[in-house]
Amino acid sequence: MTTSKAACVGRPRGFDIDLALEQALNVFWRNGYEGTSLNELTEAMGIKKPSLYAAFGNKEQLFFKAIDLYENRPDSLFNIAFQHEHVADVIRGLLLGAATQFTDCSHPQGCALINSTLSCSEASESIKQTVLARKAKHKQRLVDRFTQAKTSGELQADCEPEVLASLMTTLFQGFSMQASEGASVDELQQVAAMAAEGILTVCVKR
Incomplete structure (x- = not known):
């Protein structure tokens, strides 16, 4: 069960980290790491690049957090x-x-x-x-x-x-x-x- 996190600087109101991570996982899952662009990730997650960096770090860090989610379900x-x-x-x-x-x-x-x-x-x-x-x-x-x-x-x-x-x-x-x-x-x-x-x-x- 996901819970909405409190909004902070650089994140849209109602930003849900867990849901965003699931969306990122699906993009990596479908396209592979190298075939996935930051634009595809931000579009799927419903956020801007500054929000992605603030919440998850860079693309590599986001990828491993997404894989952690996949492996630990x-x-x-x-x-x-x-x-x-x-x-x-x-x-x-x-x-x-x-x-x-x-x-x-x-x-x-x-x-x-x-x-x-x-x-x-x-x-x-x-x-x-x-x-x-x-x-x-x-x-x-x-x-x-x-x-x-x-x-x-x-x-x-x-x-x-x-x-x-x-x-x-x-x-x-x-x-x-x-x-x-x-x-x-x-x-x-x-x-x-x-x-x-x-x-x-x-x-x-x-």
Whole structure:
């Protein structure tokens, strides 16, 4: 739930930082970091450039605040899937959840984190590297969860947590690209269901 912040110098009356950040997220999500201009951001956020600088700093700082918002949503892919007790349900939740969330028409399609740096040039290398570091942290969460599952006997002895985590992130990347190119939720859910069943058959003890 968003709350309006008190107006201050350089901000329009009734300026809502949370709502403005959501609008900025959608622009970065749709266009990527490098493909997003300050004019597009201020137009979407309903503010002038001085207000953007006063509230968020520069474009780079705004981008990372927007990505923080995306990653920390209660309904984010990982937050929902990791609530499951059994690793089989975690895997299903991640893959089917990605198929559903990446094709959700209430926001730009695909994964905001994946989309944001697909076409970054050398000028945005620092942005790309920071995003890659965030992706690595998400992958490590998968490795840790799968390691836990292997230790508890849920995974087959020959299933390597690092390899399984790499497979999952590769699937996320593919789902995001397919969704961005117009794949429907039904199409991706069928793929996700097939991928999940294959992984469970090979890796998870029945």
